[in-house]
Amino acid sequence: MHTRFAIPLRVALIGAVLCMATAAKPAKSPARPPGADTAVVRIGADDGNARAFVAWPLERTSAPAIVLVHDAWGLDEQVRTLARRLSREGYVTIVPDLYRGPVAADADAATTLGASLDREQANADLAAAVAWLRARPENAKSKLGVVGFGIGGALAQRFALGRSDVAAVVMFCGEPETDPAALSRSSAPLLAHFGATDTEVPAERADTLRRSLAAAHRTGDVYVYPGAGHAFTDEARPTYHGDATRQAWARTLAFLQRTLKS
Numbered sequence: 001m002h003t004r005f006a007i008p009l010r011v012a013l014i015g016a017v018l019c020m021a022t023a024a025k026p027a028k029s030p031a032r033p034p035g036a037d038t039a040v041v042r043i044g045a046d047d048g049n050a051r052a053f054v055a056w057p058l059e060r061t062s063a064p065a066i067v068l069v070h071d072a073w074g075l076d077e078q079v080r081t082l083a084r085r086l087s088r089e090g091y092v093t094i095v096p097d098l099y100r101g102p103v104a105a106d107a108d109a110a111t112t113l114g115a116s117l118d119r120e121q122a123n124a125d126l127a128a129a130v131a132w133l134r135a136r137p138e139n140a141k142s143k144l145g146v147v148g149f150g151i152g153g154a155l156a157q158r159f160a161l162g163r164s165d166v167a168a169v170v171m172f173c174g175e176p177e178t179d180p181a182a183l184s185r186s187s188a189p190l191l192a193h194f195g196a197t198d199t200e201v202p203a204e205r206a207d208t209l210r211r212s213l214a215a216a217h218r219t220g221d222v223y224v225y226p227g228a229g230h231a232f233t234d235e236a237r238p239t240y241h242g243d244a245t246r247q248a249w250a251r252t253l254a255f256l257q258r259t260l261k262s
Contacts, residue, residue: 038084043096044128052096052129053080055087062138064260066145067129068095069152069159072114074103086147089253091260092139094132096125098155114151126159143167143260146188147252150174150231157192161185168259170252173230175201176209183216190220191255193248195228195241223251 037056044050053075057063066086070079075097083093098117104110126146133139145168148156153174160166161177166188173194177183190213194206206224213220225232225244232241233248 037087038080041094041132043132044125048128049100050096050125050128051100052094052125052132053083054095055080055083055093057087057090057092062142063090063092064143064145064256065133065139066091066093066147066256066260067126067133067156067159068093069126069146069148069156070095070098071148071150071152072104072110074099074110074113076103089256091145091256092133092142094129096129098122098125098152117151119155122155123159126155130165145170145256145260147256148172148174149233153192157190160188160190163188168256170255172233172248173198173201176205178205178208178212180212180216183212183218186218189255189259190218190222191252192220192222193233193251194222194224195230195232195239195244196224196226197228198230198232200230221251221255223248 037058039054041052041054042050043052068079068083068086070076073079075095079095083095086093099113102113104113130144133142133144144166146156146159146166147170148154149172151174153171154176155174157169157171157174158177160169161182162185164187166186168191169186169188170191171193176192192206192209194201194203196203203224206222209220210222213222225241225247228241228244229239231237231239233245234240
């Protein structure tokens with residue numbers, strides 16, 4: 001799966017300076033660089049090479065936080081633009097580089113990178129991104145959301161399972177976890193978006209997710225967009241669906257406002 005979330009000009013859409021920071025060593029998490037609204041930071045252990053792109057809101061020193069999980073294309077300019085856009089909505093947004101450098105140049109490369117991703121390591125990198133945020137005094141207790149696209153949507157949903165510090169999860173076109181026993185381990189409300197004509201994640205999976213959320217007594221809103229396929233939010237691809245994208249983005253902003261800013 002290789003969904004990319006584009007930012008159309010007509011739609012405000014809503015997945016180097018290195019500094020070490022871990023939960024055990026919060027002193028290595030720097031203050032926001034004066035005058036800077038973005039930076040590339042190192043996350044995780046001192047001997048690791050995990051990094052992340054961070055975008056800060058321009059008009060506030062503290063804010064709710066979002067871990068944005070990139071799709072199969074990697075940490076490219078597309079997802080950096082989305083992080084900046086989310087920061088302008090008032091969220092400190094961090095995007096871990098789950099591939100540790102590589103960025104896909106085409107769909108075949110994205111498929112290969114996505115298939116080779118070590119899910120356990122990716123989950124550890126997401127946890128390291130949270131630790132980086134928590135090591136910053138202004139984000140030590142801020143509400144936290146996780147937003148992901150394609151393969152990142154699946155990772156985002158699963159990352160929240162068993163974590164009490166995640167207050168909201170948004171997934172786009174990712175293969176969902178539908179085991180009620182697993183879903184019961186997450187207290188975070190879920191917002192999920194799927195395309196009705198998606199051949200990679202069929203719309204039937206959305207129906208299964210709805211039933212499983214109900215069986216697990218968990219809160220979740222699951223939307224399927226008529227005429228939209230996989231990667232329906234990607235303006236650069238033939239699968240882009242403008243109406244579905246506008247609806248999904250409006251619902252996402254309202255959901256994040258309700259869960260992270262209230």
